[in-house]
Amino acid sequence: MTSELLDQALIEEAAKKSGLVWVRGAGAPAARALWHVWHEGAVCLVGDGPGEQPLPGLADGGSAEVTVRSKDKGGRLVTWTAAVSEVAPGSPEWEAAVAELKGKRLNAPDGEAMTERWARECRVLRLAPTGHTSPLPEGSLAEPPLPSAATTRRPAPAGLPRLLLRRRKPK
Structure with missing residues (x-):
């Protein structure tokens, strides 16, 4: 009983202080950082709406693996199993959760109207701990980045430094 209480306290304290959690839903190829x-x-x-974070593999009634990192050092603090449930828009639980989420949402394109958009176009999920924590891994769990349209920088053309550094002639 004492171990379960300590695990719950660790999960709660770590999640409260961290701005991101790494979540891997059932069938998802990799964990994804989510605010x-x-x-x-x-x-x-x-998430799962226009302009919001994707929530792949997270379905109502499913489970997920949640990893919380340290806010100051970025290291893994705890990994735990969660029961996923979708909160119905307009319910008292939805209103309370959205009031908290609204305060943490940065750079919302529609400002105060975002809660109405969330009700129409997005999903609000609740990931409740099941009480099972996983031991910390021995080695690195680094994975290759997810596919993206972003590209890396290419080498500068050989003649560019001469063009940038040459002196302009006075007029």
Whole structure:
């Protein structure tokens, strides 16, 4: 019993202080960094809508693996199993969760109207701890980056430094 209480306290404290959690839903190829809030004993997320974070593999009634990192050092603190549930728009639970999420959402394109957009176009999920924590891994769990349209910088053309550094002639 004491071990379960300590695990719950560690999960709650770590999730409250961290701005990101790494979540891997059932069938997802890799964990994904997601912003969240800790509210009433669970991690609350909003996503799967235009301009919001994707929530791959997270389905109502499913499970997920959640990893919380240290805010100051970035190291892994705890990994735990969560039960995923979708919160129905307009319900008292949804209103309470969205009030917390709204305060943490940065750079919302529609400002105060974002909660209405979330109700229409997004999903609000609750990831409640099941009480099972995983031991910390021995080695690195680094994975290659997910596919993206972003490209890396190419080498500068050989003549560019001469063009940039040459002196302009006075007029």
